[in-house]
Amino acid sequence: MDSESTVTTCYRHPKVECHVRCTRCERFICPDCMREAAVGHQCPDCVKEGARSVRQARTLVGGRVSRVPVVTYVLIVVNVLVYLAEVAKPEIVDRFAMVGAGLLGPDGEHYLWVDPYPGGFGPEGLVDGEWYRLLTGAFLHLPPTEGTFGIAHIVMNMLALWNLGRLVEPMLGRVHYLALYLLSALGGSVLVLVIAPEDAVVGASGAIFGVGAAYYVLARRVGADMSQVNRFMAGLLLWLVISALVTSWEGHLGGLLAGGAVALAFAYAPRDGRRTLVQVGACVLLVVVLGVAAVVKVSELTGGGIPR
Template sequence: MEPESPSEPAVTTCYRHPKVESRVRCTRCDRYICPDCMREAAVGHQCVECVREGARSVRQARTAFGGRITTAPVVTYVLIALNVLVYLGELVSPEIVDRFSVLGAVLRGPDGGHYVWQDAYPSGFEPAGVVNGEWYRLLTGAFLHMPPTQGTFGILHIVMNMVALWNVGRVVEAQLGRSRYLALYLLSALGGSVLVLLLAPETSTVGASGAIFGVSAAYYVLARRLGADLRAVNQFMAGLLLWLVLSAAFTSWQGHLGGLLTGSAVALAFAYAPRGGRRALVQAAVCLALLALLLLLAVGKVSALKNGAA
């Protein structure tokens, strides 16, 4: 009778590669892992799934105002690119300006020209602008600029706006994060258009100036909140207000002022919302409330214009 051989230890294999023998366990899930599945950890090795799960559970760094930290001002780049592309489109098809500019209420005559809004439509005339249901003008006009052949301002309009957006937008985007910055920009653009509609509905305006004034106002508010050098910040704001006055001779001061006021309101909400889990909710609520207010003002003005022309 042959003596019994000692029992051989069970062979253990990698949980991801069953054909590969392994005697090392993941320090997190305790499963066997082969050399291809090992990842260095603070103590021992972990499997690829535990490393991936750990990366998801790490809290992402945030800016002082709750936004995600970004390494490149992508939104600013995209906005500049959109404005430039639209401007090139204007050069090819000048009628784009007439079709998409901010325009509240005018009469379009049989010859295609625009005429002053009247209480009653003369024969052959039709309403044009936001009053005619062209609500998109409240945003599209913020991506248009004066063509080179229009007025003394010409191509300087888009050049100055894009330079300003490049200088200020990158700073504000880094402070707010991409989503908050985009909300600030679009609400400021809408705020400028709505004030044009309220105060000068018969004026056709174009330009990103309203949005840029809003971003500039945010730069001032955020800088003060962060405790930046007040002399430099105050000089910046004084220059901004001076340009608001001087630019009225070339473009729409209503659009600039509307963007400035709206951007200031959004920036105050972003800067002074209480810290903690509710901060993002408070910031979003203020943005939605401003959006609702602007839309109500626009609807009310259009309704008044229509009733006056009835």
């Protein structure tokens, strides 16, 4: 028998002689193509195929498992960068704070809403079609010129977000967590609009209260020891009461309610093919409800006209 006919080569490197077969597809593979397997070696193609067939781990709500709370870190960085921008340009606060109805005088000063407003004054806030304020206000904080509480505002919020986010984000997954955070911020802004439209509100507190509500819901869902969780919630509710004196309790309560609703939908959606549909549907429904409430209130403030 011709010895050349028995020479075997790697299927990926035809010029390399080899004598080892892939344990999965039985093709010959050279040392560069060998991948350790439970038994023997596999080729790169079979390793990739096996990785695709492995079921990916999922969180309680169906999100992708992520041990590093990247979204929390990014949110903190964004808030800090925006705060530094405020320090450099204080007018950013007036331009992007959550204001439902305000007046901008001819001298550039900000005044309380009066309907009808005097000549020379123009509407400011959501009544002037500045709908972006519903979310931008959640990334602003009191400037340093507001005294000690000005700096403490962002420090306290970022510490709370750091501690809560590292607990809740891994339980939800990045996409679910970001959706919860933004919807909580939106819920806080809408309740401010409905109850106190003349207030200029800034801060991530509403969104953080929503994350706190999610922590409570998820802890109950997984059957965690509720003693520590209940103490946390007691502190959160106490701050909700105290905030009525020092900041916007409406924003806190709105974020708490919105975050709790989203967390309930995420945690208790059926664990089958309908789960994603139910979760997305719940988020869309909440956006619609909040949107309708905002449009109705702005229409009321503008005398029944269609808000821009």
